[in-house]
Amino acid sequence: MDPLRKAQIILLCDLCKTAHLQSHCERCDINLCQTCVGKHLSDSSIRHKVMPYKYRKSLNYSKCPDHADKLCKNYCEKCDIPVCSTCVSSSNHEGHDISDILEKLSAKTESLQKDLNELETRIYPRYEEMASDVQTEKTELETNYGELTTIADQQGEILHREITAILNQRKSDIQEMKNKHLSTLNKNTDEITQKMGELKQIMSDLKSILKSNDVSLTYTYKSRNTEFRTLPPKVRVTVPSFSAQKINKDQFNGMFGSLSPLSINTEHGDTMKSAEAVSSPPVKPLLDEPRLTATIDTGYDYLYSVSCLSEDQVWTRGENETMKLLNLQSKLLTSIQTKSGNKPGDIAVTRDADLVYTDYSNDTVNLIKNKQIQTVITLQGWNPLYVCCTASGDLLVTMISDDLKQSKVVRYSGSTEKQSIQFDDQGRPLYSPGRYIKYISENKNLDICVADNIASAVVVVNQSGKLRFRYTGHPSNTEQSFDPHGITTDSQSHILTADSYNHRIHILDQDGQFLCYIHCDLERPFGLCVDIRDNLFVTERDTAKVKKIQYL
Structure with a gap:
């Protein structure tokens, strides 16, 4: 037999079993011919949902866990579970409100759609924004830590300059002390050298007198030995010592500067209001007619x-x-x-x-x-x-x-x-x-x-x-x-x-x-x-008045 002809024979109306099907009732999950659609819709106790067969949804009903050959096409409101027709008539669900699972499915589908809309339009964008903010913060972190390193380098340069300046000052002080000591010793040397010259001259004169046997020179000589017996002052200098200050590491660290403690604050994530809560009326409604309650000059x-x-x-x-x-x-x-x-x-x-x-x-x-x-x-x-x-x-x-x-x-x-x-x-x-x-x-x-x-x-x-x-x-x-x-x-x-x-x-x-x-x-x-009670204060530029207004 022609497979297409075979298919045409198989796809028949579920009610009359003879005519070719053309429509499908999603509410009752049955296939209908054109003639039977009218009969089917005549039952006004049910909200039928008839559509062309090619646009039907293929529903996958769950199998009943207690009756393997049955599909769960009903819903027990009390037990909040899908049930099959056999379960409905059993004692387990006696007196329970039973509804068609398609009605429940419609409400559930609407709820799922609301969830999807909220996830797509409100919640996920906030997560994207947070991820972007974290990335921005990471970029800023690199910049800020780079600035910290630069500041530390600058502080090091400042301390190097200070230490070099102190070192140069100490060297200058040492050289100045050395020069003063040398000047003093040179002056002392000059004084001793001068006395030594005078002594050499006296000794030479005495030798000449003694050789000459000249009575006149002998009697006119005046002795200066007493004068020279008192030796000129002898200068002694003491080289200054350098008292090196012991470097205290902690104190030196303190001079260099310190970092504030590492701080990582984890804030509790904000709980976003649901779409219903966001659209709910404010706690304090706006007044139809705001009221002036005070004027300040x-x-x-x-x-x-x-x-x-x-x-x-x-x-x-x-x-x-x-x-x-x-x-x-x-x-x-x-x-x-x-x-x-x-x-x-x-x-x-x-x-x-x-x-x-x-x-x-x-x-x-x-x-x-x-x-x-x-x-x-x-x-x-x-x-x-x-x-x-x-x-x-x-x-x-x-x-x-x-x-x-x-x-x-x-x-x-x-x-x-x-x-x-x-x-x-x-x-x-x-x-x-x-x-x-x-x-x-x-x-x-x-x-x-x-x-x-x-x-x-x-x-x-x-x-x-x-x-x-x-x-x-x-x-x-x-x-x-x-x-x-x-x-x-x-x-x-x-x-x-x-x-x-x-x-x-x-x-x-x-x-x-x-x-x-x-x-x-x-x-x-x-x-x-x-103010804290939501009273509005307004300045008027030209009148120089403040007006207090209640508007909530």
């Missing part, structure tokens, strides 16, 4: 920055060299002038409630502790602009090169530079050049947010310095272009930035999606900060 002609010391005390900086601490009643609590006498570039409050300010007149970042100003960072070739304090206690500083052609963000731990952020993965500058506004803030997810005014953008990078996104304003900005100035973040990882010329504040989520505006009759909003 600062007394400046123009006001730029504000930083919260507490819920009712804020530090401010304006157009002069004085930084003011004020309460909500506008009472001046403290005022401090900059060390240079020039106006500060920006201010921030540290975790220890100390004040930090930048001074681009002398390229420094300064810390005010107990009203005493100490310079913690002095830049070479760069001017500091704006500053913020991070959750870990580091300082983030935006800065511009002396020639105004480059800008970057630098992280400092104390006075030590830990990180420099300047370019994206393609080597392009992240931030605009020029001495323009670049307020900075760290978000709760450790992203670094910069309000780059000349670029009309909020630039956000992750803690490794990789670009996450740029926000360039909302399409509703029709009057004037987006004009970002101050920037801050809150406990919900919202990003808030002052749109100064448009007299409002933009609120974004941590991924840069616009959420809403804050208006509150603001006039030229400039600097921003939030």
